[in-house]
Amino acid sequence: MKRFLLPLAAFAVLVGFLAMGLMHxxxxxxxxxxxxxxxxxxxxxxxxxxxxxSVVDMKGRVWLLNVWASWCVSCREEHPVLxxxxxxxxxxxxxxxxxxxxADGKQWLEKLGNPYxxxxxxxxGRVGIDYGVYGVPETYVIDKQxxxxxxxxxxxxxxxxxQTILPLVKELSQ
Amino acid sequence: MKRWPGYLFIVLxxxxxxxxxxxxxxxxxxxxxxxxxxxxxLRCLVCQNESLAASRADLANDLRREIRKMIVQGKTDxxxxxxxxxxxxxFVLYRPPVKSTTWLLWGGPFILLVVGLGTLVFFLRxxxxxxxxxxxxxxxxxxxxxxxxxxDT
Numbered sequence: 001m002k003r004f005l006l007p008l009a010a011f012a013v014l015v016g017f018l019a020m021g022l023m024h025x026x027x028x029x030x031x032x033x034x035x036x037x038x039x040x041x042x043x044x045x046x047x048x049x050x051x052x053x054s055v056v057d058m059k060g061r062v063w064l065l066n067v068w069a070s071w072c073v074s075c076r077e078e079h080p081v082l083x084x085x086x087x088x089x090x091x092x093x094x095x096x097x098x099x100x101x102x103a104d105g106k107q108w109l110e111k112l113g114n115p116y117x118x119x120x121x122x123x124x125g126r127v128g129i130d131y132g133v134y135g136v137p138e139t140y141v142i143d144k145q146x147x148x149x150x151x152x153x154x155x156x157x158x159x160x161x162x163q164t165i166l167p168l169v170k171e172l173s174q
Numbered sequence: 175m176k177r178w179p180g181y182l183f184i185v186l187x188x189x190x191x192x193x194x195x196x197x198x199x200x201x202x203x204x205x206x207x208x209x210x211x212x213x214x215x216l217r218c219l220v221c222q223n224e225s226l227a228a229s230r231a232d233l234a235n236d237l238r239r240e241i242r243k244m245i246v247q248g249k250t251d252x253x254x255x256x257x258x259x260x261x262x263x264x265f266v267l268y269r270p271p272v273k274s275t276t277w278l279l280w281g282g283p284f285i286l287l288v289v290g291l292g293t294l295v296f297f298l299r300x301x302x303x304x305x306x307x308x309x310x311x312x313x314x315x316x317x318x319x320x321x322x323x324x325x326d327t
Contacts, residue, residue, distance in 0.1 A: 026222060029219060029263060029265045030263055031262075031263065032259065032262070032263040125232075125233070128236075129236060129261060131261070132262045132263075134219035134233055135220065
């Protein structure tokens with residue numbers, strides 16, 4: 001019996017590692033931008049191309065930057081959560097319409113509701129690259145000093161909002 | 175045979191269309207080669223098992239465009255890789271740098287090798303110990319010699 005103990009232990013360790021691998025979402029890549037200033041950009045607004053928006057405009061406020069697009073399927077899943085969040089008014093959300101047509105973006109918001117205080121158009125995705133966007137939707141929590149405090153990759157769920165994003169926003173707002 | 179000029183026109187016209195589309199290759203070739211060399215070092219984050227050079231994802235296209243732009247601007251390879259790491263983290267590098275968070279990644283195989291060799295040596299030694307017979311006593315040696323003599327005759 002004793003001679004099986006060692007292989008069994010080794011096997012258990014291997015199973016442990018594999019189980020950890022299964023539990024881990026490989027799409028969740030830690031962002032190097034956390035704790036760093038949000039990359040500056042100035043982009044035209046979706047609903048009024050003559051007006052611009054810059055990151056510095058939000059200085060002194062805790063806010064969310066939500067990267068979305070009308071072509072993005074998971075954004076559809078996320079959208080009702082954002083609409084609900086906008087109703088509570090607990091945190092301002094700026095939309096970054098990523099690699100999208102202005103007309104499509106506008107139509108999408110008209111149909112599904114507009115949770116954003118404003119959206120900006122990143123038509124060639126250049127700002128997206130600066131933010132390390134690789135899978136829309138993505139959401140950044142940015143503090144009063146303009147530092148990125150958190151990045152959420154993939155659609156926000158009511159659970160992730162209640163358990164991680166909103167508590168962080170509350171903490172940062174104090 | 176009357177139609178010849180017509181065919182000729184069509185052939186010439188299409189070749190002219192292509193000529194208008196093709197980018198100036200001679201100037202771009204060096205840039206393109208460097209771009210491919212750099213993007214082979216980078217992982218595409220959309221389809222994580224493909225390099226940036228091989229990926230057809232939209233983001234990979236954009237990033238290749240950015241790399242091309244930076245090469246034209248005269249950035250070094252190091253600067254371009256740093257640009258990518260600053261945005262997407264060490265994960266984009268197929269050869270991540272050796273530092274405190276990656277030493278297990280780099281050292282892991284060697285640790286496993288040492289553990290494996292140690293185990294092998296341990297078991298081989300134990301087996302040798304079990305196999306080595308106790309030396310014959312003087313009495314046993316005499317008896318063995320006697321038996322061998324007997325069989326000779």
